[in-house]
Amino acid sequence: MTTHQPQPAVPGPLPVIAPQGDFDEDTLPPLEAQVREAVNAHGGLILDAANITFGDSTFLRLLLATHQEADLRIVAPSPAVTRLISVVGANRVLHIHPTFEAARNT
Numbered sequence: 001m002t003t004h005q006p007q008p009a010v011p012g013p014l015p016v017i018a019p020q021g022d023f024d025e026d027t028l029p030p031l032e033a034q035v036r037e038a039v040n041a042h043g044g045l046i047l048d049a050a051n052i053t054f055g056d057s058t059f060l061r062l063l064l065a066t067h068q069e070a071d072l073r074i075v076a077p078s079p080a081v082t083r084l085i086s087v088v089g090a091n092r093v094l095h096i097h098p099t100f101e102a103a104r105n106t
Contacts, residue, residue, distance in 0.1 A: 014044050018050075019049075020052070024056040025058045028058050035062060039069065046075055048076065050076040052081050063094060064094075067095070072094070073097055074096045074103075075097050075099065
């Protein structure tokens with residue numbers, strides 16, 4: 001029986017993912033796949049959240065789960081994302097940065 005061992009993260013700069021639009025239970029899977037790929041390959045990612053117009057609880061769950069298992073840096077969240085994470089107090093635990101430069105230098 002062969003067991004699958006996760007590949008070690010590649011050192012270096014974190015990849016940037018810049019999704020656009022609304023993210024809910026139906027539209028989240030492609031973004032979730034991108035996030036998982038970045039986490040598996042690099043140990044984290046920078047999420048450009050400026051063009052996310054809506055996120056529901058499944059989107060919030062993805063952010064929190066990714067934060068717990070990897071280096072997630074959120075850059076310039078849109079008003080919709082800011083509102084979502086603030087309502088539940090996640091802004092106190094997530095790593096939110098105003099600019100890419102700030103996120104990369106963390």
